[in-house]
Amino acid sequence: MEKKCGCWAVLKRGVRGSCKSSASKDSANTIPRTSLVYDAATETRYLNASNRELCAPNEAQLSSDKPNPPTSESKTPCQLLQFSFQELKAATGNFRPDSILGEGGFGYVFKGWIEENGTAPAKPGSGITVAVKSLKPDGLQGHREWVAEVDFLGQLHHPNLVKLIGYCIEDDQRLLVYEFMTRGSLENHLFRRTIPLPWSNRIKIALGAAKGLAFLHNGPEPVIYRDFKTSNILLDSEYNAKLSDFGLAKAGPRGDKTHVSTRVVGTYGYAAPEYVMTGHLTSKSDVYSFGVVLLEILTGRRSMDKKRPSGEQNLVTWARPYLADNKRKPPYQLVDPRLELNYSLRGVQKVSQLAYNCLSRDSKSRPTMDEVVKVLTPLQDLNDLAILSHHSRLSQQGRRKKKSDGTPQITYTHCKSIRDSPLNTGKQLYR
DSSP states (O other): OOOOOOOOHHHHHHHHTTTGGGGOOOOOOOOOOOOOOSSSSHHHHHTSOOBBBOTTTTTTTOOOOSOOOOOOOOOOOOOOEEOHHHHHHHHTTTTTTGGGGESSSSSEEEEEEEEETTTTTTTTTTSSSEEEEEETOSSSHHHHHHHHHHHHHHTTOOOOOOOEEEEETTEEEEEEEEEOTTTBBBHHHHHHOOSSHHHHHHHHHHHHHHHHHHHHHSSSSOEEOOOOOOEEEOTTTTTOOEEEOOOEEOOOOOOTTTOOEOOOOTTTTTTTTHHHOOOOOOHHHHHHHHHHHHHHHHOOOBOTTTSGGOOOOOHHHHHHHHHOOTSSGGGGGGSSSSGGTTTBBHHHHHHHHHHHHHHHSGGGGGGHHHHHHHHHHHGGGOOOHHHHHHHHHHHHHHHHHHHTTOOOOOHHHHHHHHSSSSSSSSSSSSS
């Protein structure tokens, strides 16, 4: 039988009252805050750290660090389904290992099937395919992030946000049920697939993700995503991008406040340096993270890659000179070599400039996500592929070379005279 959720206040009291936050554990990942000066040297210091979670667990909790979900009465009423643990256990085949879709700080994600009109499990391949996320007992993000996920995705609905279908809260079990995203994460397509992601799909994905962020930022009660990265961008069968994992999402500043003060969480390589250094969170923090992902889409490189030479391990540090001086260092040198000239020339220029603006060291100089969407939208229709320009240049060079070598050029007159020549009539001139 279909079970709709009731009042969110009851759910929150039940979960938060028994929360065992992972923030109570000691950790060596504390973020120092000894300097608020933001320059190139400071940026390098923070961005060249290892690619690990930014959570500073032994910091004192700030009073503003609760999820604070949107509470506007204009929000769509809650329509989430409440599942029992046994229903989800059956839907995933007893959480069998071969149904695992992925793993994160929250826990494992399993593939499962449920009936179309309710919470009952269905046979594999029938009903509705879903993704079931299970919270680890000692999950890094913990119960607070589970509640934030339910709070935000239970009330926010947009084509570029993953759909939360329902949840399970039973004893110490915490699970979430999402729509299944056929093509997985952007991270897999950029870094783990042999076949490169086509340029047109990269632009489509970047635009979809930008629309998702713009929606969050522009609501009557703005939301800061706080964990924008390739692994959190999921793709459907048509490569439409949807933002997932709202465990770290945060209600934005209200009234005359310019920022939200909060503990520092996120992932190195993506988090804005001013946020890492001060704990001051704004929508421009998300814009910086978008700039990093845009660079990953452009270059096919990870934001942090310890396997590369020392000067290339941090993507932003390595790419910034190409973005800042595109005359001496053309942006085409940044393009993922696996694309083999199958990319738009103007598209690369626009994307490079946009990434540079998003990564501005002055957060106030970064564009809004609405402005980002406006820049990306027309790039879908560009057809000035680099490979066509390359072939055109080769053809021109070949013609110039023939002229300079004195090679006779065959003209229409020459062709006509050859065609009309007795030598080409098939008749014998001599006996």
